[in-house]
Amino acid sequence: MIHVKDLSVSFSDVRVLHDVSFDVATGESFALVGESGSGKSTILKALAGQLPAFTGTLRIGEDNDTDRPFSARDRARQVQMVFQDPYGSLHPRRTIDDTLNEPLLIHGLPDRDSKVIAMLDAVGLPRRFRFRLPHQLSGGQRQRVAIARALMLNPPVLLLDEPTSALDVSVQAEILNLLKSLREEKNLTFLLVTHDLPVVSFLCDRLAILHAGRIVETANTEALRSGQLSSSYGQELFQRSVYG
């Protein structure tokens, strides 16, 4: 579902990614783990189509056979993203209804009212919130709106950029549960970026550990849970996560 081969990215002579390759199968949940500056968010940006320049091969979504690059509209039907900061990812002057309607309007899809209401139900937002503005919602509610927006076009792939790190601990669990159940329900493929190992073991099947722009290890979540990571850097992250 996601195929990344030899992805390299440079920002003005500084190389931030070195030949990164990995594959994510349909319905799988894959995590990119690393500290800030390891390049994990850059991979996500490249997959989201937000990087102007990179080398390597990226394929995403169902239409794997063609080498023709996606147009922005085609890509939108295949992959959507949930951002880290729920306060910055919603347009401050548009109601929840406007925000959820927009992707449907862009793609000219019918039955917008019923789809918006169904999506509010699916992400556990009360219907009466529909015409509220973002500033009338809490962080967790906003993140639910952001998840709803990402799912409006029914993309098979969801990119998650630290979706819980800006939230209160109590709310984090709710959002993680929501993501987990939505994934089972809609058979979504997740690519999660995080530095939070417990989130990975809760939500993901496999993970790749990034260090200084290189993948140092790819492992199953079982290995993470039992502390069986093979690379020394992976062990270091694990120790830090367990013992603070």
Add this chain to the structure above:
Amino acid sequence: MITRGWLLSDDPETRMQARLGVSYRLARDLMRNPLAMVGLMIILALLLVAAFAPWLAPYSPVEGTLADRLQPPSAAHWMGTDELGRDILSRVIYGARITLMIVLLVAIISAPLGLLIGTVAGYFGGWVDRVLMGLTDIFLSLPRLVLALAFVAALGPGIENAVIAIAIAAWPVYARIARAEVLTFRNSEFLDAIRMQGASRLRIIARHVMPLCISSTIVRVTLDMAGIILTAAGLGFLGLGAQPPLPEWGAMISRGRSFILDQWWVATMPGFAIVIVSLGFCLFGDGLRDVLDPKQRSRG
């Protein structure tokens, strides 16, 4: 059934109710500002005077009796008469129409133009930004009245050309403001999100970028109205705006200049009108800024 509670509801049931609620909150906040209300009253009075000029004016604005020339204010002529025996009150009342027309036309031409150029420059950045802002800087570096003078000189005197000239001189400010505003959120995630949904650039700028710049532009335009009136009056004063016998306030002051020591009312009365209307727009603009400031939006 429209009640206060229905308008202020945190959980509007329809799109309509949500929009009305937002408008009601704005109006209510504006009402709480007494100075803004004074400004609004003055603007409304200007509108009414302009609309009902033929019924309000006691005399014709263009015909006078030479026997009555340069009469001081009296019961028959509340503001006196000018050098051709025309009633100054009637001329000031009809002048409201000209002033209003100038102000509205300039706002309609220059605000959207400035908003468009500013948002496009801010959103695209790079060479588009450099070219558009270079152009804006050229216009900004010339004093407004001088620039307007140059255009009027090129286009010929007359009220339409004065409007065009002032509009051409006024848009760069709006472009600057809109661009500065766009720069504060051009990298924000809600724009990344809308790009990921496949929105065209036109759609992003028109539906997502511009709405965030509109309130500051409206405030700025309202505050600039006074400047526009003064520029128009300045052009009129120099004989390059409205041409006689049109009762434009600036032109009236200009003609009263010759008699200012002995017949003070000829120049003073239209001067009062300019001051009051400018003040009205300033006060209202100030109030609007307080209300439309996003930091104050969430109150109540």
